[in-house]
Amino acid sequence: MPGHGVRGDAHCGVTVKHRSRVAKDPTQPNLRQVHLLHEELFGEVAEHGLHVLPGQMGENITTRGIGLLALSAGTRLKIGAQAVVEITGLRNPCSQIEDFQPGLLSAVLSRAADGVLMRKAGVMAIVLEGGIVQMNDPIEVIYEPPNFKALVPV
Numbered sequence: 001m002p003g004h005g006v007r008g009d010a011h012c013g014v015t016v017k018h019r020s021r022v023a024k025d026p027t028q029p030n031l032r033q034v035h036l037l038h039e040e041l042f043g044e045v046a047e048h049g050l051h052v053l054p055g056q057m058g059e060n061i062t063t064r065g066i067g068l069l070a071l072s073a074g075t076r077l078k079i080g081a082q083a084v085v086e087i088t089g090l091r092n093p094c095s096q097i098e099d100f101q102p103g104l105l106s107a108v109l110s111r112a113a114d115g116v117l118m119r120k121a122g123v124m125a126i127v128l129e130g131g132i133v134q135m136n137d138p139i140e141v142i143y144e145p146p147n148f149k150a151l152v153p154v
Contacts (some may be wrong), residue, residue, distance in 0.1 A: 003033075036060070036063055038064070038069070044107070045107040077139070123151060124141065
């Protein structure tokens with residue numbers, strides 16, 4: 001749903017839905033309407049002995065072959081015939097992910113050579129144009145901002 005997210009999802013809405021963000025300011029705009037996760041992460045966590053399938057990390061859409069974490073904030077993706085989302089930032093995985101599988105939180109976090117924390121649990125987006133999204137729908141980058149803006153947790 002444009003401006004809301006995925007109908008029936010816990011994060012659907014114009015304003016924030018995540019408990020910690022609601023506690024700070026429930027009127028904040030919801031930049032976490034859609035969670036996209038790259039399928040390639042499943043292989044990475046498998047190296048840590050963890051078995052994760054699409055949908056089990058709370059993502060709405062699992063992608064393949066798109067470097068989600070390297071996209072600029074503001075990048076727009078067309079999904080299926082008509083849905084369009086705009087990338088707002090990184091998913092900041094919290095300790096609740098440990099309830100699914102112990103060790104998963106540390107598997108989706110790492111440190112770069114310079115010590116900077118790297119979050120690998122996908123990206124968040126807002127819905128610009130709604131539409132029905134189905135398994136195996138094509139996903140294409142339809143807009144990249146002229147000035148790259150690194151993704152930060154939202």
